[in-house]
Amino acid sequence: MIDKHLMKLRARDDISPEEEVALRGAIKEVITVPADRVVVREGEPMSYSTILLSGIAARRKDLHDGRRQYTELHVAGDFTDLHSFTLKRLDHDIVALSDCSFAAVPHVHLKEITERHPHLARVLWFATNLDAAIHRAWEVSLGSRNAIGRMAHLFCEMYIRLELVGLTRASSYDLPVSQQELGEMLGMTPVHANRTLQQLRKQGILEFAGGLVTIHDVARLKHTAEFDPSYLYLERQQR
Amino acid sequence: MIDKHLMKLRARDDISPEEEVALRGAIKEVITVPADRVVVREGEPMSYSTILLSGIAARRKDLHDGRRQYTELHVAGDFTDLHSFTLKRLDHDIVALSDCSFAAVPHVHLKEITERHPHLARVLWFATNLDAAIHRAWEVSLGSRNAIGRMAHLFCEMYIRLELVGLTRASSYDLPVSQQELGEMLGMTPVHANRTLQQLRKQGILEFAGGLVTIHDVARLKHTAEFDPSYLYLERQQR
DNA sequence: CGAGGGGTTGATGGTTGTCAAGGGCTGTGG
DNA sequence: CCACAGCCCTTGACAACCATCAACCCCTCG
Secondary structure: OOHHHHHHHHOOOOOOHHHHHHHHHOOOEEEEEOOOEEEEOOOOOOOEEEEEEEOOEEEEEEOOOOOEEEEEEEOOOOOOOOOHHHHOOOOOEEEEOOOEEEEEEEHHHHHHHHHHOHHHHHHHHHHHHHHHHHHHHHHHHHHHOOHHHHHHHHHHHHHHHHHHOOOEOOOEEEOOOOHHHHHHHHOOOHHHHHHHHHHHHHOOOEEEEOOEEEEOOHHHHHHHHOOOHHHHOOOOOOO | OOHHHHHHHHHHOOOOHHHHHHHHHOOOEEEEEOOOEEEEOOOOOOOEEEEEEEOOEEEEEEOOOOOEEEEEEEOOOOOOOOOHHHHOOOOOEEEEOOOEEEEEEEHHHHHHHHHHOHHHHHHHHHHHHHHHHHHHHHHHHHHHOOHHHHHHHHHHHHHHHHHOOOOEOOOEEEOOOOHHHHHHHHOOOHHHHHHHHHHHHHOOOEEEEOOEEEEOOHHHHHHHHOOOHHHHOOOOOOO
8 A cells, every 4th residue: 555655765764664554554534535636735734644546636835816836746645734743733734636546644643653663763864854955946047937947847857756656657747737836836927837848849848737747858848957866865864 | 973964863852871872983084175176086985974064064966077066065064975884985075165164974883872871763764854955945046946045045045954952043144155155056057146146135134144044024035035934854753 | 556355336137926817616595 | 519618829009017138336345
């Protein structure tokens, strides 16, 4: 059930059989959520965290006047709101962008893991620090890149993150979001998101239609994104 | 020496005398760094983390062509690069914006803390998740606010964070950065940072000169920033 | 005394937002 | 079966925000 999560942890560190048992045993139930539903609402007291089993979810902060800013996307295998374990409430919403299923892990069990399996706890801590690294990469995009650069960077990031859990085909992958949502991720209006996608298409770099991303020229995509994957910490750690 | 750090931890959770001893004992040495120096360079293998004792430091990501984006500021008492404990190398530079002093905490000692003091480990984990929350707030600013809103938000955040460690006067505080650097934090050119500061001054909201921030109208500052401090998790946790 | 860094100002242009309108598709109900 | 609403995508005209370039000032420091 949490195979994709374990796959992702093991891509970066060793997980012993005992640790795997502890993690699998920490799951209480599975939750399914339809697309466009808020899974966790900002401020709500949390007593469990969720691992995304399937679908695309996201962290989103809403401003008072309807403006929204997505701060991170989540793919299958991500411990979506592990940070609620220490924060106890979230400063943002967790939303399902497509139909999603989650494994719920009660915080009491996570507390036990920190007490009995310190190495596993450090691996989970790493996972939350990786989320922070992704936030930083988005800050750079939002602060320093123009529209086409921001969009190219997002498509690069998602390609690598989905590939890591086997959710890409040769040069395409599913990203079931509207152009409106794309704009809310990239700090631009839906109108400008549309025009930026047209630019990418006309330049023969990439196509995005109906929630399907098709990459035509990886090299130029990376180049327009100024993409450097080191922030995703893909290398293995030595224990 | 790390009194400000303990003050900050204790603002949010209980720290027992034994935990305090463990943390104080984990410090190996004190490092002093002059202003405008890189403290930790991106990619460099890390074997210790640093607590900022005095001064203003920052996380900064550099692009190839000289553009730069600051992703977070650090004030005295912050565990500046605690995330390098699990990441082993950083995806960004740590820089001293003013003269700074740091306490170096070897990762081996942090590992011991995770093994012998799981509650303290969770409190430190919380601290890295708080950094992520600050990143998210910056993403919202960079993605969804105009220049004056972004600048007001930064000055609000720094006021609260400095107040928490007793580094503000009635309505002013030190922020020893140039307008160039301000621009690199807020995703704008130094010229536009200058004009935005003039707007804030002309509206009687705030003055910034010579590294000194003087707030004239807190209410209007918060309003133009659309400031909601909940992302700073200032409330105490029950254990 | 000259160099250099930081701050300030003005003129101009480009990127992106805003507003408005229309097209295609899907689902639903008469 | 068709009418219609509603959502998403697309396009055009225009305006606002912010970047760029260039010049000048002030201060500090060698």
